[in-house]
Amino acid sequence: MLNLRHVSYAFGTYWVLKNLSFQVEPGGFTFLFGPSGAGKTTLLRLLHGSLSLQRGAASVAGFDLASLNRRMVPRLRRTVSVVFQEFKVLPHKTVKENIALPMLVRGIPKAQMERRTNAICRVLRLEKRMHLACRGLSGGEQQRVAIARAVVTNPKLLLSDEPTGNLDEELSTRLLEIFKQFNQFGTTIFLATHNRRLIDLVPQAKVLVLDEGRLEQECG
Numbered sequence: 001m002l003n004l005r006h007v008s009y010a011f012g013t014y015w016v017l018k019n020l021s022f023q024v025e026p027g028g029f030t031f032l033f034g035p036s037g038a039g040k041t042t043l044l045r046l047l048h049g050s051l052s053l054q055r056g057a058a059s060v061a062g063f064d065l066a067s068l069n070r071r072m073v074p075r076l077r078r079t080v081s082v083v084f085q086e087f088k089v090l091p092h093k094t095v096k097e098n099i100a101l102p103m104l105v106r107g108i109p110k111a112q113m114e115r116r117t118n119a120i121c122r123v124l125r126l127e128k129r130m131h132l133a134c135r136g137l138s139g140g141e142q143q144r145v146a147i148a149r150a151v152v153t154n155p156k157l158l159l160s161d162e163p164t165g166n167l168d169e170e171l172s173t174r175l176l177e178i179f180k181q182f183n184q185f186g187t188t189i190f191l192a193t194h195n196r197r198l199i200d201l202v203p204q205a206k207v208l209v210l211d212e213g214r215l216e217q218e219c220g
């Protein structure tokens with residue numbers, strides 16, 4: 001699902017990622033663990049096509065990043081979903097409209113859209129919120145809407161950057177349960193965090209440790 005060989009990335013002359021090589025198998029659950037400033041967000045932005053590959057080779061869900069041009073980025077993003085810390089739900093749209101958006105973009109038939117939206121709202125316990133505008137929801141609820149929107153299209157790969165950054169312990173634990181559930185349904189999960197506690201919640205996960213742009217070790 002992910003295959004990186006000798007990937008390095010610099011902002012100007014400052015090398016943020018240094019010679020990274022690793023692989024993630026389809027169906028896996030992987031943490032990218034490291035302190036703030038380690039380069040986690042930069043790596044995820046590369047994998048999602050919002051930064052261009054400078055050095056090395058990388059493929060993401062079958063897309064070769066070295067030959068990825070602007071026109072292919074939307075296709076990559078239909079295969080690979082992201083949930084970032086600053087979850088961007090559309091505040092004036094309802095929960096249901098926010099979740100339906102990626103299906104609307106893909107031209108999924110209305111009846112199927114309805115079915116999937118209802119199902120995902122059940123899983124994420126948002127049924128009672130479906131018709132409310134997102135601006136009225138709590139942070140945790142908005143985060144769940146962002147996750148619902150990211151997984152409602154059954155992405156092959158879910159990239160997530162500090163998804164629990166703004167949540168309390170209990171909600172973080174619940175979110176991790178939800179990620180595990182989607183992982184069991186077949187979505188490959190790649191989750192960046194500086195929070196050790198999250199890693200302990202998924203004992204079967206693989207852990208890549210990033211420090212000052214270098215991959216330190218693999219465990220799990």
Ligand SMILES: Nc1ncnc2c1ncn2[C@@H]1O[C@H](COP(=O)(O)OP(=O)(O)O)[C@@H](O)[C@H]1O
Binds near residue numbers: 034035
């Ligand atoms: N757009 C940018 N321009 C210059 N430096 C950046 C930029 N984005 C990130 N950095 C630097 O790259 C390093 C890694 O940042 P980041 O990938 O955000 O790490 P993390 O997500 O692990 O906290 C930091 O030192 C940060 O200041």
Ligand SMILES: [Mg+2]
Binds near residue numbers: 040041042161
């Ligand atoms: Mg970051």
